[in-house]
Amino acid sequence: MKSSKAQAARWLSRLIQREQIDTLDQPAEGNVFLFTIEGFCERNPTFFICRKTEGLGIGYHSSAKDPVAVPVERHLIEWHVLESATAQERQERILNTLVATIRARKKQYRTCQYCSGKYAPEQGSGQKTCYSCGAPRSSAAF
Numbered sequence: 001m002k003s004s005k006a007q008a009a010r011w012l013s014r015l016i017q018r019e020q021i022d023t024l025d026q027p028a029e030g031n032v033f034l035f036t037i038e039g040f041c042e043r044n045p046t047f048f049i050c051r052k053t054e055g056l057g058i059g060y061h062s063s064a065k066d067p068v069a070v071p072v073e074r075h076l077i078e079w080h081v082l083e084s085a086t087a088q089e090r091q092e093r094i095l096n097t098l099v100a101t102i103r104a105r106k107k108q109y110r111t112c113q114y115c116s117g118k119y120a121p122e123q124g125s126g127q128k129t130c131y132s133c134g135a136p137r138s139s140a141a142f
């Protein structure tokens with residue numbers, strides 16, 4: 001399994017080739033591109049890059065209202081920053097920001113004390129128990 005950074009680099013380079021998300025030549029608003037990390041835990045964490053009027057918004061999907069994913073934006077790279085950079089610098093900058101977002105998001109994950117599975121804090125049933133282990137246990141108590 002490739003590292004998250006390698007997966008992100010591959011996805012981003014294809015995305016830039018296909019959609020030119022790093023320049024203002026394309027319409028600035030209304031495009032959201034999703035990226036999923038594989039091999040990290042059972043429910044693959046999802047990240048996004050969103051083209052906005054101000055720049056590129058980068059963040060992750062929280063599943064607090066499962067099955068509805070809630071976008072949480074963590075970074076904004078403004079257009080003027082991208083416009084003054086070369087194509088390679090733009091790609092590096094976006095990748096570094098995406099990788100920082102992925103690292104920060106992964107740190108939020110906890111390990112379940114029963115099944116040892118990783119889960120996002122909003123998917124848990126308390127500090128040490130994932131939702132699937134927490135639900136049957138609490139109903140068994142009655």
Ligand SMILES: [Zn+2]
Pocket residue numbers: 112113114115116117129130131132133134
């Ligand atoms: Zn569990």
